Amino acid sequence: MELTKIHTDFPLLSRKVHGKPLVYLDNGATTQKPQIVIDAITDYYTEYNSNIHRGVHHLSQLATEKYEVARKTIQQFIGAQFSHEIIFSPGTTSSINLVASSWGRANVSADDEVLISAMEHHSNIVPWQMLCEEKGAKLKVIPMNDNGELIMEQFESLLSSKTKIVAINHISNTLGTINPVEKIIAMAHDKGSLVLVDGAQSVAHMPIDVVSLNADFYVFSGHKLFGPTGVGILYGKEAILNEMPPYQGGGDMIKSVSFEKTTYNELPHKFEAGTPNIVGGIGLGKAIEYINEIGFDFIIEQESQLKNAATKMLESIEDVKIIGQAKQKASVISFAINGFHPLDVGTILDQLGISIRTGHHCTQPIMDFYNIPGTIRASFAFYNTLEDIAKLRAGILTAKTMLS
Amino acid sequence: MTIEEIEREIVNEFDLFESWLEKYEYLIELGKDLPLIESSEQTDENLIAGCQSRVWLHAKLAEGLLVFTANSDAIITKGIISLLIRVLSNQNAADVLGAELKFINEIGLTEHLSPTRSNGLVSMVKQMKNYAYTFSNTK
Known part of the structure; x- marks a missing residue:
């Protein structure tokens, strides 16, 4: 399966946001639609x-x-x-x-x-x-x-x-x-x-x-x-x-x-x-x-690669803490950055064209459990790429610098 | 200065910024610099709950003018609050009530004051107007 071919199946993925190429990492909220839909x-x-x-x-x-x-x-x-x-x-x-x-x-x-x-x-x-x-x-x-x-x-x-x-x-x-x-x-x-x-x-x-x-x-x-x-x-x-x-x-x-x-x-x-x-x-x-047509073999392999890469990337950034470390985990990653409000981080990432979600994700009892105001959540679909993760990394570093 | 004069001044300041980066860096600086509210006034009664960030707002009348102090747990929200306070604090209640706050749109921050933003700012402006309404009626 060609990832570039898949990307072109979803017309919205090639648009720009705030003048920058869209990095769409809010698939847990809703996914984009292929042209045939x-x-x-x-x-x-x-x-x-x-x-x-x-x-x-x-x-x-x-x-x-x-x-x-x-x-x-x-x-x-x-x-x-x-x-x-x-x-x-x-x-x-x-x-x-x-x-x-x-x-x-x-x-x-x-x-x-x-x-x-x-x-x-x-x-x-x-x-x-x-x-x-x-x-x-x-x-x-x-x-x-x-x-x-x-x-x-x-x-x-x-x-x-x-x-x-x-x-x-x-x-x-x-x-x-x-x-x-x-x-x-x-x-x-x-x-x-x-x-x-x-x-x-x-x-x-x-x-x-x-x-x-x-x-x-x-x-x-x-x-x-x-x-x-x-x-x-x-x-x-x-x-x-x-x-x-x-x-x-x-x-x-x-x-x-x-x-x-x-x-x-x-x-x-x-x-x-x-x-x-x-x-x-x-x-x-x-x-x-x-x-x-895409098949779950491809979807599972692709998303597991994205999850592993994103987890590794987030763990390598100082002050970042992943919320939710279950052994059996899907490609949904919540995290907090010590000392920064999720909304501030989300606002900066948005300016960089990166769509992630911040807040309690309609699960307030989980926020109470961890005693946090909210998390930053990146959720992947099979059309996401390792480049998206690299851009997320750069975005988080920019946000940290600006907000410190 | 009148509300509109202060708004004009802010718009001119923001005109100097060439990128979103400079604009947000400025907002963050504003957010960091200003001691906005007395800790004794940062109470649950003064809390305006947004969905994502929390805002505390206090109002009092001093020499016939409305004085606002406020705070937030999110720093960009706090930066925007400091702009709103610069515009609306130390003004008379009738002027606060009538303020259209067009500068928000002109400096490109409309999205932060949209009802869908859930950062508490829309409710804060509404609450500021409520205070103005209350004080203009008690005079």
Whole structure:
């Protein structure tokens, strides 16, 4: 695979920022889009824009077909058994809220427990907090060690017959930790608990097989997967989804409506009320076709090289401390520079054309754990290069000189 | 000097800078140099929480003029604060309330005062105006 060829697949990567060539290291927040995804979006609006699932006319048939092909592409991408287990949503946050609201309200009662971890994104904390408050249930937190790894012994002792669901991220967006979700799922199932995996940070970086993981729910966003914003996925096991009450009412999710009684549509439409993000779904399908072409062998090798080089580079700079030193770690690197506010460093790097993220990354409990105001985070995708890392190094040195 | 005269003076100073580097070095110097607030006034009550950096703002009335002191934990934020204080402190409340602060745009720092910036500066300017409103009504 030619890296220069890959670079040209992403038109935005060749732009300049503040007059300098862009160094894009904020892939944990969102990834850039390959030309074929951008073309798919244009193609939809110029060639066959129409509403899906109902129209008898040609364009509606065409749009419906493309949307459903995308669903199948996504199904195969994560190894789901059926395409109706793939529910389109506006994103990871919406997918989690759907489960917390629909499954949660029907299955969690007073004195039950919901288990999350100390390194969850706010999106995988707040919906469960709201559910627990409403039901009088308890939210319990699996602690982590100083390296940013979950303490599995503590997880084991927190699990009990009261645990109804464990909601855990596959990869931490702040620390880069790859959590042992397969083991977590097996342990939770032993106690009769379900598991929801927040895959927002994992799907673009490693192959996922929801069947071999045995995940009950697996959720992710399209825009972190080289697809458009505003579209995401909820995967759920057929039997569980069938048992769940609908989440939102409206068009597309019904079988028949009278003022006395409404019967609901079958999966996946039961959870897809209203006109969906049609172009988003089609664009996401294209993005996955693109990833399939690149292949995870290449992605994993490239990102592991970037992670190792960036780690080594950061360790060589005085006063830099990497936050999150898990043994199993993805290409997401948070760091702090002793004596400097992350926002100041980020502001200088931005002037140099380097896009990194600063702040708490929607994980305030992690900042409290390390007692820091925020971190500077560089998160890589397979299109990043060793040259990007050299530029980051030069940028950090400039920032240190200017701010000292 | 009036608010607009001070703004003009700052714009002229910034005109001398040839690159972003000089401009930010100057802001950082401003951030380092100025003792902005009494430690006894750097309290939670005076804290304006931004998403990323924190800003403390104190206001008092002295001889009919508004006097602001402030601080931040981020140094570039602090540099911009010192400019805002230079413009708005020791002015009467009505003038502070009416100040448009066009100089921020003219010296190319608009992005730092954009509501999406989350550094606390937008809230700080709003709070300065609130103080001006309160003091102009209590006179």
